[in-house]
Amino acid sequence: MRAALGRSGRPGRARLRAALTAAALVGPLLVVGTAQAATVNPGSLKHINKKATAGAQGVALGWTYRAQKPTAPGTITIAVPAGFSAPQSATPSAPGYLGVTSGCAQFQVVGTAAQPDGSNVITVATDCADGQTATLAYGNVTVPTTPGTFAFPAAFTPAGGAAIPFADANTFTVSAGPLASLTVSPTTSTIAPGATQAYTARGFDAFGNAVALDPSGTRYSISPNGSCAGATCTATAPGTHTVTVKNKGIAATAVLTVGTAAAEADLAVTQTVDNPSPVYYDDVAFTTTVTNTSATTATQDVSVVLTIPAGLVTPVVTPSAATSYDPATAIWTIGDLAPGAQATLSLSALADDVRFGARTLTAAVSAATPDPVSANDTASATVTSRPAPVEVTITPDPANPQPIDVGVPGTVTWTASFANAANPAAPAPTGTFHWSCIGGNGEPCGDSPALSTPNILTLSLSATGLPIGEVSLYALFTPDAASVNYVQETASTVLVFTTVYDSPPPGGADLAVAQSVSSPSPVYYDDVTFTTTVTNTSATTAAQGVSAAVAIPAGLVTPVASPSGTTTYDSSTGVWTIGDLAPGAQATLTVSALAGDVALGAQTVSATVSAATSDPVPGNDTASATATPRPAPVAVVITPDPGNPPVIDISAPGTASWTASFVNAANPAAPAPIGVVYWTCETLSANPCPLVPALYPGANLSTLTLTMSSLQIDVYYLTAIFAPLESAENKANYVQEGVFSTVNFTTTISGGA
Structure with a gap:
């Protein structure tokens, strides 16, 4: 019900309790499912074989079933993932044949059904007494060519009841096949003569899946002369040499040229991910960056082994200019990198199934030019999917009148939908849906099958059967247990509409005033807009001499009133002069401002309309809207001195400086928060940072200056922490918690050494 509670305080707690009670009464499937889970035991269903190698054929799979009391006749459904042989019960010699062995009264395959995503569903009718067992063989199966853990979700559905998932995981693991090829x-x-070259060998099965190599079984050799110690080879005779790596009779070769040693250049690779914990089907982006940190030496023949983890949805690789990525070999070819140059590769995708766990992207860089620092040649980043929230939406039929006149016969209609709140394009959740509708005093909304039967997404009601006044329409959706990719709690939304009984006496014109606010709970100094609307609801009579008293509260900052058309507003008197309004015509007045001091509390704009023409319905002549400011978050901004070099040369003289400032995160133009700034410094290699005044505890210095000669070769991380002071104004208008921001820089020595 959280969506319902977020609607301007409507409806109240009494109405919310009534909505939940109504949902429970009209949702028998939820109650029945809970009761059956307590009285019927689904028994156990377990895999006979749980693993095979990629692309294996003729694999014998199957399940053993054991009934446990209290038992009941029913059906067992088993979902077979895409990539496995389609199950069938017609031809014993064909792939995927289903065979049954059972001592039960009934245990037989009654159907198989192919699904749009390539998976298949097996349905078995069963009637087994307590302790009886049965075997369902799934034979001569060809398994997928991609390694991974595949789920076979299964459930027992008692006759006339709801599905009960089996407790066993029922997963099948496909591992890489035997070694079929090598790369080096x-x-x-x-x-240079007598120098060494380290090599990396990678193995693949017949389907291109990576195969872990046993280092003890991998042998390196070099010809026509030289020697290899493990994966490192050397030679002293100038010329071209061939390095051969072998494992299990499979070989790969590389060319090693012995000549004048190339200059060294340190390559550094970094790996980042913008969202390490995305919800199911949310966007996720990895960024791989390779930098030649040398200030003088170009790096030649740079490449990166970058294997995209399986399971990411629709991955798209974008390498930077003049570089290329081959998904078949997982190699990003960069080529030559000039001193200080960078190359980047971005991988964008959608977060995959929560059951698959963490997905890690690892990058390993290498080059023909020797690299004196190997510690920064590998980097990785990980994402772990989590369940997505469900968003429920109510869409009124465009033909619905607003407001709805209960004196006019007709039908009004609404349609509900539910989807992944992060990405509506994701596979939709499965579950149970209910409608609930109550009037302002708890009155019913009439009779409709959709109000008493679950999973009817379109609700149609007779206008004449609706209660008069404010009516709250609720849509509630509860994901079922099989929807593991969605948050397992009821999602809901509420649509509030108004009904009237419009029967004005002849000669009168009903003026209705409405008041709304863009943000009922803005943060300090955030934009807020109040809108006053006056409508002549009469279809035949013009309203003459119309005006409205609209008071603007003093707590709003720089309010600006904007009346529509030819109307005028006098801020000194608070009178909005509208003039004559034709039948059905409207006039609007907007007041835009900034949310003021939190200590001043709620700011209410009220409007009362009057006219020379008589108004037969005075109950809708006054309306108001309220905005209650709340403390704003604080943002910390670290600005480097414009003279700071991108990579600091610690052998050069001089200093580098950074300045911290803190502002209202919603509106930097707001009065700044009051507080204390603390600086901290850390390094990637745990080297000590130089102790300068700004790093002293309690120094409260906004500018941090470091002398280049006091630094070491490393990556430095500078953090500015803002701690708010508990002054009366600061405490009221800003969130009372510490915030921080971090920047980093890299140091080097002239020459890249």
Whole structure:
């Protein structure tokens, strides 16, 4: 019900309790499902075989079933993932044949059904007494060529009841097949006589899946001369040499040229992800950056092994200019990198199934030019999907009148929908849906099958059967247990509409005033807009001499009133002069301002309309809207001195400086918060930071200055922490918690050494 509670305080607690009670009374499937879970035992269903290698054929799979009291006749459904042989019960010699062995009164396959996503559903009719067992064989199966853990969700549905999932996980693991090919990198390299070159070998099965190599079974050799110690080879004779790596009779080669040693250049790779904990089907983006940190030496033949983790949805790889990525080999080819140059590769995708767990993208860089620092040649980033919230939406039929006149016969209609709140394009959740509708005093909304039967998404009601006044229409959706990718709680929304009985006497014109606010709970100094609307609801009579008293509260900051058309507003008297309003015509007045001091509390704009023409319905002549400001969050901004170099050369003289400032995160133009700034400094390699005045505890210095000669070669992380002071104004208008921001910089020595 959280969506219902977020609507301007409507409806009240009494109405909310009535809505939940109504949902429970008209939702028998939820109650029945709970009762059956307590009285019927689904028994156990377990895999006979739980693993195979990628692409294996003729695999024998199956399940053993054991009934446990209290038992009941029913059906067992098993979902077979896409990629496995389609199950069938017609031809014993064909792939996917289903065979049954059972001592039960009944245990037989009654159907198989292919699903749009490529999966299949097996349905077995069963009637087994307590302790009886049965076997369902799923034979001669060809498994997927991609390694991974595949779920076979299964459930028992007693006759006339709701589905009960089996407790067993029922997963099947596909691992990579036997070694079929090798690659070795770098494929070409040059060393000085007597220098060494380290190699990396990678193995793949017949389907291109990575196979872990046993280091003890991997052998390196070099010809026509030289030697190899493990994966590191050397030679002293100038010329071209061939390095061969073998494992289980499979070989790959690389060319090693012995000549003048190339200059060294440190390559550094970093890996980041914008959202390490995305909800199911939310956007996620990895960024891989390779930097030649040398100030003088170009790096040649740069490449990166970058294997995209399986399971990400619709991954798209975008390498930077002049570079390329081959998904078949997982190699990002960069080429040459000039001193200080960078190359980037972005991977955008959608977060996948929550059951698959963490997904890690790892990058390993190598080059023909020797790299003196190997510690920064590998980097990785991980995302772990979590369940997405469900968003419920109510869409009124465009033909619904507003407001609804209960004196006019007709039908009004609404349609509900539910989807992934982060990405409506995601596979929709499955579950149970209910409608509930109550009037302002708890009156019913009439009779409709959709109000008493679950899972009817369109609600049609007779206008003449609706209560008069404010009516609250609720849509409630509860995901079922199989929807593991969605938050397991009831999602809801409420639509509030108004009904009237419009029967004005001849000669009168009913003026109705409405008041709304853009943000009922804005943060300090955030934009807020009040809108006053006056409508002549009469279809035949013009209203003459119309005006409205609209008072603007003093707590709003820089309010600006904007009347529509030819109407005028006098801020000194608070009178909005409208003039004559034709039948059905409207006039509007907007007051835009900034949310003021939180200590002043709620700010209410009220409007009362009057006219020379008689008004037969005075009950709708006054309306108001309220905005209650709340404390704003604080943002910390770290600004580097414009003279700071991008990479600090610690052998050069001089200093580098950073300045911290803190502002209202919603509106930097607001009066700044009052507080104390603290600086901290850390390094990637745990080297000590130089102790300067700004780093002293309690120094409260907004500018941090470091002398270049006091630094070491490392990556430095500078953090500015803002702690608010509990002054009366500061405490009222800003969130009372510490905030921080961090920047980093890299140091080097001239020459890249």
